[in-house]
Amino acid sequence: xxxxxxxxxxxxxxxxxxxxxxxxxxxxxxxxxxxxxxxxxxxxxxxxxxxxxxxxxxxxxxxxxxxxxxxxxxxxxxxxxxxxxxxxxxxxxxxxxxxxxxxxxxxxxxxxxxxxxxxxxxxxxxxxxxxxxxxxxxxxxxxxxxxxxxxxxxxxxxxxxxxxxxxxxxxxxxxxxxxxxxxxxxx
Numbered sequence: 001x002x003x004x005x006x007x008x009x010x011x012x013x014x015x016x017x018x019x020x021x022x023x024x025x026x027x028x029x030x031x032x033x034x035x036x037x038x039x040x041x042x043x044x045x046x047x048x049x050x051x052x053x054x055x056x057x058x059x060x061x062x063x064x065x066x067x068x069x070x071x072x073x074x075x076x077x078x079x080x081x082x083x084x085x086x087x088x089x090x091x092x093x094x095x096x097x098x099x100x101x102x103x104x105x106x107x108x109x110x111x112x113x114x115x116x117x118x119x120x121x122x123x124x125x126x127x128x129x130x131x132x133x134x135x136x137x138x139x140x141x142x143x144x145x146x147x148x149x150x151x152x153x154x155x156x157x158x159x160x161x162x163x164x165x166x167x168x169x170x171x172x173x174x175x176x177x178x179x180x181x182x183x184x185x186x187x
Contacts, residue, residue, distance in 0.1 A: 002047045008079045012085065012113070012151060012185070013043075013079040013081060013083060013084060013085040013086045013088070013108060013112060013113070013151060014082050014084035014087055014088070014112070014113035014114070014115065014181065015075075015079060015081075015082045015088045015103075015115070016030075016033070016087065016089050016090065016117060016181070017071060017078070017090045017092070017094065017100070017103065017111070017114070017115070017116050017117065018086070018089070018090060018091040018092075018117045018119050018177075019028055019092070019093060019094045019116065019117070019118055019119065019151050019156060019159075020093065020119030020120060020121060020184055021093070021098065021121060021123055021126045021137075021147060021148040022093065022126060022131075022132065022134050022146065022154055023121075023126040023127070023131045023132070023135070023146055024120075024121035024126055024129055024132070024165060025047045025117040025121055025163075025165035025170065025173065026049075026091035026092075026093075026119045027048055027049070027050075027091040027178065028090040029091070029119060029163070029165065029170060029173045029174050030048075030089040030090075032170050032171060032173070032174035032179060033089060033174040033177050034046050034087075034089055035185060036090075036174060036175075036178055037178070039183075040187065041129050042087050042187065043085055043086045043087065044086065044087045044089065044132050045081055045086055045087070045088055045089070045128075046089045046090075046091065047074055047077060047078055047081075047089065047090045047091075047092070048091060049074070049087055049090075049091060049092040049093060052070070052077075052092065053070065053072070053141070054075050056073050056074070056077065056148060057069070057070040057073055057074075062145050062151070064096065066101070067094075067095060067096065068099045069107075070092075070094065070100075070105060071092065071094045071096075071099040071100070071102075072099065072102060072103070073101070073108060074090060074094075074103075074108075075090075075103030076106070077102075077111055078090050078103070078107075078113050079103070079106050079107050079114075082107065082112035082114070083110055083112045087161075087181075087186075087187075089137045093147050093153070095148075095151070095152060095153045095154060096148045096152070096154055097154040097156070097157075098164055100116065100149060100156070104116065105143050111149060112126075113184065114182070115159050115161070115180060115184070115186075115187055116156055116158045116159040116161075117153060117159040117160065117161045117162075117163060117177055117180075118159040118161070118163070119163050119165050119173075120155065120162050120163065120164050120166050120168050121164065122166065123148050124149070125151065125166040127139075127149075134146055135149070138150065141163065154162060155157040160180060161176060161177060161180045163176055163177070
């Protein structure tokens with residue numbers, strides 16, 4: 001039986017959860033990192049928060065309970081992918097520390113690597129970026145419950161990595177996450 005190089009290449013899966021305020025740069029960093037990891041031969045999926053809300057968490061609102069349920073669904077999917085050799089990049093706000101702790105615990109219990117990256121962009125910068133127009137709608141009184149403005153965001157106290165995306169390029173931010181993966185033996 002002949003084996004190819006591809007058959008011998010074993011990919012270690014992991015979840016990289018990018019948490020931060022809306023318009024912090026989480027998704028942009030995740031896609032930049034995904035491209036780099038794919039070029040290196042890794043299996044990668046980006047679990048985009050907006051796509052998850054459309055397909056996996058349709059019907060959930062933005063109450064604390066619904067946000068928790070959404071994070072648990074995404075966390076389950078990420079852990080499943082990570083256990084099966086995929087790098088699951090998760091750019092999801094996940095505003096509550098207890099919700100993120102449950103996801104981390106699920107990964108710990110299954111021995112799937114889990115890294116928490118806090119994209120620590122100040123709300124003032126996020127509101128200028130305002131990729132989806134959420135901050136403008138909130139300021140105009142058309143939207144309530146915006147994370148970090150009139151709904152809480154509990155920043156991670158000790159993430160595996162903190163990125164201040166407003167002080168570096170997207171490529172530099174993605175490189176910092178990649179360096180962490182390399183340091184942990186995951187890339």
